[in-house]
Amino acid sequence: MKELKKVSWRSPSNIALVKYWGKHGNQLPSNPSISFTLDKCYSETSLSVSEKDAKDKDVQLKFYFDKKENLAFRIKILSFFEGIAKDFPFLSKYALAIHSTNSFPHSSGIASSASAMSALALCLCDMEAKLKSDKNKTDNDKFLKKASYYARIGSGSASRSVYPVASLWGETAGVKASSDEYAIPFEDEVHKSFKKYQNSILIASSAEKKVSSRVGHALMKTNPFAKARFKQANQNMAEMISALRSGDLEKFGTITETEAMTLHALMMCSSPNFMLMNPSTVAMITKIKTFREASKLPLYFTLDAGPNIHLLYPENIKSKVIPFIQSELSEYCENGRIIWDQIGKGPTAIK
Ligand code: PMV
Secondary structure, rough: OOOOEEEEEEEEEEEEOOOOEEEOOEEEOOOOOOEEEEEEEEEEEEEEEEEOOOOOOOOOEEEEEOOOEOHHHHHHHHHHHEEEEEEEEHHHOEEEEEEEEOOOOOOOOOOOHHHHHHHHHHHHHHHHHHHOOOHHHOOHHHHHHHHHHHHHHHHHHHHHHHHEEEEEEEOEOOOOOOOOEEEEEEEOOOOHHOOOOOOEEEEOOOOOOOOHHHHHHHHHOOOOOOHHHHHHHOOOOOOHHHHHOOOOOHHHHHHHHHHHHHHHHHHHOOOOOOOOOOHHHHHHHHHHHHHHHHHOOOOOEEEEEOEEEEEOOOHHHHHHHHHHHHHHHHHHHHHEEEEEEEEEOEEOOOO
C-alpha cells in the first residue's frame, strides 16, 4: 500500500545521577530522578503510515530493527500501543511500519530502552500532529512535554531523554513544574562547569542484563529498605540540584556515587537477591577511587542496573583522565571496549 506519511527522530540515551528504582500505577516513579542526556548513544527511529482496509480495527504493525523484522520487539511495542491507543487514533486507522537502529552496539550491555522509547514517542507525537496538521506542534515545549509523557509509559527513564543536557522526572520539593507524569528540562539550572561533561562508558560485560528493569522495579515493592531509600532519594535530589546549580563538582560526584552504590545495594538485599557488578566492575571502582585520591581530580563514576561503569568528568581534565583510563582501566573492559560519550543536545528530527 502507498506510504502516506513518514516521520523520523534521533533520540539519545541518558544516565541517571539520582536513580529511579521502584514504581507504581501506570509507570509512575516511587521517587524523583535526574539525569544527564548523552550524545553518542542514541536510537534512530522512523514511523510511516500507509492506507489499510477501513474495516480492520486491529493495529497493523511491521517492526524492523537494524533493517531486519524483529518479532520480539514488535510484541513489546504492540503492548505499549495498546495502553495509549485511545490517545493516538491513527494507530488503528493506518498500516504502520517502524524502523529502528541504535548508534551503540546492541550487545554492549547499554540499556537502549531510554533512547528507543523516547525516539518512538517523538515519532508518535510528530505523526499525530502531522496527520491533524496540528498547530500545537509548533509549540515546542508542549510537544516535548507530550513526548516525555508517552516515552515514560514506554520506559520510565525514557521520559528524561527528550531534553538537552539534563532532565528531571518526578515530583520534587522546591521544583514547581516537576511531575511524576513527565520529565522537565533542567539545562538552564545546570552550572557551566557541567555543560561539557564527559561520560566514558567502560564495558565490563556486554552480556544481557541479569534482571530486567521491570523485575528490578517490582522487587522494590517487598524490599525491606524501600521506605528509607525513597526518603534518601528525595534528600539526594535536593543536594544534587544544589550541586548542579552551584557547580560543586565534589558534592555532585559524592551523591552520584552514593546513588550508584545504593542502586546495587538495593538489588543485593532484594528477595530474590541479585549481584549486578562483576569482578571487573569492583576492580575498576577501586582504581578510580585510588586515582581520585592521588590526583585530586574530580573523576566520579556511576552505574546502571548492570556491571558497566559510566565515568563522569569535566572536559578540562580529559587529557589527564584518558591516559588513566587507557593504562589502568581498559584491561578490565571486555575486548578493551569503551564508549567515549559526553553530555548531548537532546533529540532531533531527521529530515
Ligand atoms: O526506564 P527503566 O524502566 O528501564 O528503568 C531505569 C532504571 C535505571 O536505569 C536503573 C535508573 C534510571 O533512573 O535510569
